[in-house]
Amino acid sequence: MTIFASFLLLALICLAVAFPTYDSIAGLSEREINEYVARNGVAAIPNPPLPLPKGQDGLKLVNDPAHPFIAAGPNDIRGPCPALNTLASHGYLPRNGVVRPDQIVTAVMEGLNLGNDFAKFLCYQAFLMNGNPLTNLMSIRMKTRGTGPDPPKPALIGGLGQHGTFEAVFNEDLFQGFISTSTKFGFNGTYDVNAAAELRNQRLQNSIQTNPQLVFTSPRILSAYSEAVFPTIFFVDGRLNNCQLAIDAARHFFDFEMMPTDFHRQPAPVNFTMVDPLVSEIFNKHPFAPGVNHGKKNFVLQPQTPPLSNFCGIYEDIVIHVVPGQYPKPTGVLRDALNKNLGFFYGAVRAEHNCTQVFPYGRD
Ligand code: HEM
Missing domain, CATH: 1.10.489.10 (Chloroperoxidase-like)
Known part of the structure; x- marks a missing residue:
């Protein structure tokens, strides 16, 4: 066996150990979550990145030699968002398309100059609806084993293309x-x-x-x-x-x-x-x-759902209905991870919209 082939085999074995296939499809039970955490530890959830420092937040060549375009390979995921696809193809995001939320915030600030609050709003909303809070990973298109074992159903962890896979092409x-x-x-x-x-x-x-x-x-x-x-x-x-x-x-x-x-x-x-x-x-x-x-x-x-003009109503709808629709009664590390991401999400709406924070899973 060549060195490369043995490396590949080793990599595959490591992946199989890290993300056992049975639970990544079915959704873990509470007991399995505890076992998983005991085996792998909890994924670190970094705080959201800060705004770009003054003096480094202006006009800039971003299609630069440090970020060359490389077309997506057969195993690289690309999804419904042209901005995130492009940022992945230039290496502002991991080129394989499996990303942490803080990496998205950094990428859209660096690559396109989204403001920090705005970047966090888009990113944590998408992550709470489509990402895996246990592993802190999200696919920029469809469901993939690359985001690790899923939390219990009805969580979907479907990636950004979850609401229309065909639109992703x-x-x-x-x-x-x-x-x-x-x-x-x-x-x-x-x-x-x-x-x-x-x-x-x-x-x-x-x-x-x-x-x-x-x-x-x-x-x-x-x-x-x-x-x-x-x-x-x-x-x-x-x-x-x-x-x-x-x-x-x-x-x-x-x-x-x-x-x-x-x-x-x-x-x-x-x-x-x-x-x-x-x-x-x-x-x-x-x-x-x-x-x-x-x-x-x-x-x-549907008069009971907030109209486009009611920004805080939409924030509350996401936090009170959409997220608990996938995570009705989270406990332990899952609840902690969700609360952390909900806090980051609120941090993004506080400054410019002055919405009142809501806590679907209690405060702690
Ligand atoms: C934090 C960043 C972002 C996230 C998480 C995100 C996520 C998404 C998602 C999930 C969709 C699919 C439609 C849906 O289900 O709602 C989408 C579509 C789209 N996004 Fe993004 N996006 C981000 C930033 C941006 C930026 C900076 C642009 C700048 C141009 C952009 C442009 C678009 C466009 C134009 C579509 C529609 C594509 C189409 O209809 O063909 N996005 N995005």
Whole structure:
């Protein structure tokens, strides 16, 4: 056996010992969690990274020699988020696509200049819904053994693509829709806020017509409307910074998962104060109320779920309903890990939105 082959075999054995296959699929019982923790210890949960230091938080070449693009290999995971895919392909995130939440916060701050609060909000929300709190790992697409044994059901640990695995693959038809909408509504054929408003509305109307199981309520409404405006900010070169995304640059991020040559990030950290008005602007062009489809073309309003304008209501909905939906009665290390991540999540909404903290699993 060659040295390489024995190394590979050893690596596979280590992996099998660390993450026994039976429990990673079924979900651990409380007893198994205790046994797992006794064997492996608890994954360290680092505190969220601090904001970039003053003087190092400005305009910067980010497609640089230290972060070369390398296309994803056959075992590298890429998912529904073009920003995270691109950051993984440039090594700002682990290239295999299995990541810790603090690594995401660092990557989006370093690579795209998301403000610290904003980065933490996106990241800990996604982690609480899709990551593995026991191992502190999350897949940026589908379920994978790489995130270790799952906590008990109904936890899903499905990765970022959990809500639509098929959407995770680049779709040329949808991208052609992106181009034609930009040509028709955007300034000089770019994807700008006008194009974003039209495209977002088209997608919603199309889903109402064709998706019998459409659920367009909190928290999806917030991510859907935020994702629509993000490219007009973060994918535009920071030297231009005019909220007009050229189609060629868009294709780099969405299709090639690559930063354009010479790409510079935003000139200053971007927080809610910049994003919120753009989200309101596209909402106001085509307002809607949250609802669900009961069969195609039968959109039934859900007045009990918070509307897009109620940010703290959406925060509370995530913390009181969405997270406990997957973790109804966590105990021991699992509860500790969830509480820690819920605290980090609240830390992100406190500063700019002044929401009241809620504690689904009690305070300790
Ligand atoms: C902390 C960071 C982030 C996380 C955890 C995250 C997560 C996600 C997830 C889970 C989706 C899938 C849709 C969904 O289920 O809601 C998504 C889509 C998307 N994300 Fe991100 N995202 C992050 C940052 C960003 C940034 C900085 C951008 C900047 C442009 C971005 C742009 C997008 C876009 C445009 C989509 C929609 C893609 C499409 O419809 O084809 N995301 N993201």
